[in-house]
Amino acid sequence: MPAQLRAATCAMACAAALLAAAAAQAQTPAVAQDFQAxxxxxNLANGAPGPRAVPSKSIPVPGDVDGxxxxxxxxxxxxxxxxxxxxDAAAWHALVDKLAQAALPGLAKARAALGVTLEPVMLGGVKGFVLTPREVPEAHRGQVIYNIHGGGYVYGPGESGTAEAMLMAAIGGYKVVAVDYRMPxxxxxxxxxxxxxxxxxxVIADTDPKKVAVVGTSTGGGMTLALxxxxxxxxxxxxxxxxxxTPWADLTETxxxxxxxxxxDNVLVSYSGYLSHAAQLYAAGHDLKDPQLSPIYGDFHGLPPTILTSGTxxxxxxNIVRTQQKLREAGVVQELQVYEGLSHAQYLFDPAAPVTxxxxxxxxxxLDGHLAR
Structure with missing residues (x-):
């Protein structure tokens, strides 16, 4: 590079650096003043004991997770x-069916990509599905995953509720039996x-219970504990x-x-949304703190080894933190995995995502450490 060009380039770079520094110095006092205010x-809003007042804020997407x-x-x-x-009931049916129909093409495509087959079955008079992976590892032969789907007791009827069962079959390499329970x-x-x-x-009529794991997310997680x-x-x-x-272990807003x-949370967003309506619709006048509706109020002594999953x-x-504490107090073997940035049950949404x-x-x-072989 000619000397004159190098000098000009250096001068431009130096000028840009000086301008940037000046801009930073100009902004710093304003930022400091804004924070001081x-x-x-x-301090004024939280100067006495009571509820915590927080300012309006925008929370960025974490930069330390994959795309x-x-x-x-x-x-x-x-x-x-x-x-x-x-x-009314007709409007519930219309919404649930609309969402279920919208989910079916994606599930069919995912099963094909993952090599999972789906077969309708009857389970003790109840509708269900058997999902089978392309290959079951030797260690998992004879073992069965019993899956209870989520959906707030209203969403996910029929095949539309089989996403988690599909993922357990594909990623875990298990035969999965999913129950299609009745809903309000x-x-x-x-x-x-x-x-x-x-x-x-x-399921246990044909399989040793110690070779069975019960898996469910959200409502399915709460029902797993209640079961x-x-x-x-x-x-x-x-x-x-x-x-x-991420079990719905407490139907009350506790x-x-x-x-x-x-x-x-960009999935559930607020208890005041459909959750509060679904809880009342499902409970049908029963006490929401009945342990069969909110298992967090039950006795966890003697429960099987448990792994819990959630996101920040x-x-x-x-619900998950309180559940783990109760399990620990009851002497139950338990683990908790919490994933950075995830909202409710988002590990079910993208079969190709590393987090899934x-x-x-x-x-x-x-499960490999606790199921019999």
Whole structure:
């Protein structure tokens, strides 16, 4: 490079650096002043014991997670699912069927890509599905995953509720039996629990319970815990392990993250959305703190080894924290995995995402350590 050109280039670079430094110096006092004002306002608002007042803020997408996870975190709210409030039974049916039909093509495509087959089956008089991977590893032959789908007791009827079962089959390499339990508005509590109970009994009629794991996310996680309480009370053999993912363990709005993660979770968003309506619709007048509806209020002594899954933005994170504490106090073998930035149950949304394989890989590792062979 000629000397004159080098000098000119250096001069331009130096000028740019000086301008940037000047801009930074000009901005720094304003930023400091803004923070000082915010600091004073927050100190004033929180100067006495009571509820915590927080300023309006924008929470960035974490930069230390992979691109697929960033896409999940950055996604907009899931409407109309999160804020649904249908006026009557017919409107509930229309919404649930619309969402279910929309899910079917994606599930069929994912099963084909993952090499999973789906077959309808009857389980003790209850509808269900058997999902089978392309190959079952030797270590998992004879073992069965019994899956209870999520959906707030209203979403995910039929084949539309088989995403988690598909992922357990594909990533874990298990035969998975999924129960298609009845739901409100036609069949409120205790129909779902009756069906989950009947399906489980049908599975263990042919399989050693110690070779069975019960896996469910969200409502399915809450039902998994409630099913353990019911089986224990009825003297039925419990499975070798369970994996309640972000369980709806408390149908009441109890727990810190119902507020701290409100409007941050882009899946559930707020308890005041469809959750509150679905809870009342399912309970049909029963006490929401009945352990068969909110298992967090039950006795966890004697439950099988348990692995719990959640994310830092999950509206139900406190449900999981409280559940783990109760399990630990009851002496139950338990593990908790919490993923950076994830909202409620987002590990089910993208079969190709690294976080999805990580979640189900960890569940498989846990089950490998506790199921009989």
């Amino acid at each position: 915010l600091e004073a306002a927050q 697929a996870t960033q896409a999940l975190i950055a996604a907009p709210y899931r409407t109309p699912a999160w804020d649904a409030d249908p006026a 508005p036609d069949a409120p509590y205790p129909a779902a629990m009756d069906d989950a109970d009947a399906g489980y009994r049908a 353990m309480l019911r089986l224990k009370a009825e003297g039925v053999a419990l499975p070798g392990a369970i994996a309640p993912g 727990g810190d993250t119902y507020k701290t993660n409100e409007w941050v 933005r999950d509206l139900f994170l406190s 394989r990580d979640v189900f890989g960890e569940i498989t590792r846990f």
